[in-house]
Amino acid sequence: xxxxxxxxxxxxxxxxxxxxxxxxxxxxxxxxxxxxxxxxxxxxxxxxxxxxxxxxxxxxxxxxxxxxxxxxxxxxxxxxxxxxxxxxxxxxxxxxxxxxxxxxxxxxxxxxxxxxxxxxxxxxxxxxxxxxxxxxxxxxxxxxxxxxxxxxxxx
Numbered sequence: 001x002x003x004x005x006x007x008x009x010x011x012x013x014x015x016x017x018x019x020x021x022x023x024x025x026x027x028x029x030x031x032x033x034x035x036x037x038x039x040x041x042x043x044x045x046x047x048x049x050x051x052x053x054x055x056x057x058x059x060x061x062x063x064x065x066x067x068x069x070x071x072x073x074x075x076x077x078x079x080x081x082x083x084x085x086x087x088x089x090x091x092x093x094x095x096x097x098x099x100x101x102x103x104x105x106x107x108x109x110x111x112x113x114x115x116x117x118x119x120x121x122x123x124x125x126x127x128x129x130x131x132x133x134x135x136x137x138x139x140x141x142x143x144x145x146x147x148x149x150x151x152x153x154x155x
Contacts, residue, residue, distance in 0.1 A: 007100070007132060009125055010092035011086075011112065019116045021094065023084040024065045027055055029131050030107040052086070052094060058102040058134055065098065067112075098125075100134040109133045 020025045053068040067083045087092050098110065109132060110125040126132065 005097040005099070007110075007125070007127075007136075008099065009112070011088050011091055011096065013089040016089050016091060017116070018087045018089050018092075021074060021084060021088060021113050022113045022115055022120075023099075024083050024096070025111045025113065025122075026058075026063045026065060026107050026108055027111065028058065028106060029125040031058070031102075031104060045131040053097045053099065056098060056108075057140065058100055058106040058108060059104075063108075068099070074116040100132070102134050103136055105133070105135045107133050 011021060014071070055067040055068055056063055056065050088094050096112075100108070110124055111121070111122040113122045
């Protein structure tokens with residue numbers, strides 16, 4: 001994903017019993033500079049639940065998720081900008097929108113820490129078992145259309 005694209009996570013308990021989400025942690029697996037060509041791919045997604053939006057500077061010596069308190073487009077304060085802890089259950093889900101940035105190419109994943117019944121643990125946030133990859137918004141060398149399923153060179 002290029003800079004500024006979102007990893008969207010919905011967290012919901014299986015029962016009505018509350019689970020307390022205590023923190024979000026990033027694990028950087030690899031960092032490097034741009035290497036090779038860049039391809040753009042069209043995408044789209046949406047959700048009815050307002051997100052808890054976090055930004056992640058992957059170039060920081062110790063990257064950490066930072067709660068976004070203003071809408072990046074309008075500059076208005078975000079009403080839902082409340083930091084951890086959060087309570088979730090089957091009736092009270094949370095929607096996290098994780099936005100990452102880098103000047104190069106970074107491979108990463110996250111851990112969502114929680115407490116339930118006095119027990120602590122974490123759930124790994126990844127891309128179906130694979131790490132996330134974030135890269136700087138370089139001008140694309142190629143464009144892949146998900147409508148026509150064709151790859152074309154940009155001009």
